[in-house]
Amino acid sequence: MFSFFRRKPAATPAPAPVPAAPVQDLTPAATTAPTAAPAPQVTAPPPTAAPQVGAPLPTAAPPAPAQGGGLIGSALVRPMDVPVAPTATPAPERQRWLDRLSQGLRKTGSNIAEVFTGGQIDDNLYEELETALLLADTGVKATQHLLDEVKRKVASTGATRPVQVKNILSESLAQLLKPLEKTLVIGAQQPTVIMVAGVNGAGKTTSIGKLTKHLADEGASVLLAAADTFRAAAREQLAVWADRNTVEIVSQEGGDPAAVSFDAVSAGRARGKDVVIVDTAGRLPTQLHLMEELRKIKRVVQKAQADAPHEVLLVIDGNTGQNALAQVKAFDSALGLTGLVVTKLDGTAKGGVLAAIAQEQPIPVYFIGVGEKLEDLETFNAREFAQALLG
Template sequence: MFSFFKKKFGAAPTVSSDEQSSPQVDEVVAEPAPLPVAEPTPAAAAEPAVVPAAPAVLAEVGAEAEATETPEAPRKGWMDKLRAGLRKTGSSIAQVFTGTRIDEALYEELEEALLMADAGVKATEFLLDDLKRRVKEAKATEPAAVRGLLIDALSDLLRPLEKPLSVGEQTPTVMMVVGVNGAGKTTSIGKLTRHLAEAEQKVLLAAADTFRAAAREQLGVWADRTRVEIVSQEGGDPSAVTFDAVTAGRARGCDVVIADTAGRLPTQLHLMEELKKIRRVIAKAQDGAPHEVLLVVDGNTGQNALSQVKAFDDALGLTGLIVTKLDGTAKGGVLAAIARERAVPVYFIGIGEKLEDLQTFSAREFAQALLE
């Protein structure tokens, strides 16, 4: 059971980047004079904090989750939600196994169902070949048994995506979060921030989406809820805001700095260049940063989500994904396509608006929820 413990912070001030006297960042940024706050001691960062892969659960601690609750209870609740969320995707696949014979017609129907679920041609062909081998080795005679073997095959295909998110190896751990408008990027940052804050991680947010007022306000609401600090600037240079946030995070001994960036379509090359610039500026503010470049993708977009993964990965070098809005979609098979064609780790998946609806990704759980 992965537990979170609330840590009480003082009031969460909103820090204007103007107060940091930041340069207007171009390609070269001079190292600023250090703020008059001591750097964190080595002991503070000695032990990395890990946001583990499932079956550990990201659980809200407090009035909503009693200390007496068993580890199995919240995970069972999550699995129930995941099954319900993936019902539209899985129902068409499950119908394939309602017959009485294992024949070529079954495999043809399964191929069609997987393609309709946006698993993609490459992943579908791989799964069918692997499934036929498993059926032969197991000497299966019933379609129901084939479904169980498909769960095994899908679990193995998805397993390379299963990786924990680790923070604390660097102080601060700097995360740059990107994605297209409407993918749920800022909301996912808010949920992740609250999980980290409840795990006693000191978090600083950078509102680097400076040209959309609603983005700053939305991130500010999450900062208030989670009692973390936020660096923001209206209409300023996104790179300068991010630079200020990383510098402030280092000076204040923060564990994590998360930069929320403006939504970008991968086809908008001039805007993608802005993201590349932000990445370079972060590296100037702290050697080796950003340590995580996370892409938030909408599971409803199917193969377009795969295209986004490829484009953002080519431009920025992604380290992880957050796949949102899997509830109610008929295109949840896209994770199989991602695993086969661009296996960027999936740190979290989301199936709703509540905090507990953002959970660590488990290949086995996902396959079971989709196909059982």
């Protein structure tokens, strides 16, 4: 099952609209509360294309999940987790994705695969494998783990040819990555609030746009919060995605990003939206005041909806290798991450970073990206990834 997300029926009816409490009163640290700033603009799509606010969720007769390759078309399934191993022949759509993934990971994969071109399994092969894994930014711990696993399995299976070691490595990598597999669930709360963070240019807005498209295509009503109040281009970029998908957006020039987030979540509750996605400005973990701003956004979102945010996603640029792992650790300690989106795995030689994450900070990877197009972002599957990497 490769649904882009999974919809779960809400346990309780949608709550009543929240009182419009001023944000600055809710946050003691709010020294820049937007008292003088213009009120956030809520831009609604044209009436003809308006989402059906309050319309019943189509959960009564969900379509059967597509086997081994359905995209969002199989999203409206009952909330049960039945992991299905990829079949030998994936659906054509999924196969196209696997081809793009293999293509994207070629640089990382070919460097590792070269290790297995010799004629025998010896210390030299293991040394080369260690070097190749480290160069792929797999990290010392994951590299050691994989080497130990491979040696153990070579001994227990009696493998004699390097190509067999490659298959054993692929299997060991898939096992290491398996705990990172998770499906994004929406619908258990209304709205499901997703906060998205990351360093500058990691691909946050693009990923939000793609996710929004998938959600909207499946009939989920989405409201976007442009909580990057500083960069006009960021707001415009998000507005373009909102426009394209005829979803609403709460945006504000200047002022407090936490205030925009509060307004967006409040509006999402009042209008019965399924999902509110908060796009935050890019920042480095070393910019402590900006990290504090993120914590404030999270606190204020909680004021607007007690159990929110339900997902705190970090978008990382897979091309940054070990640095991405450092980001995961820093953002996790600041925010408590619930999931990752790993972008830009196309053309990178550092795709081993996922193994490092699995070994050192195993936070679920909801989506991986191999390009800028809509179809270049997909759900993460450990076995697919290992196979795409090692052929």
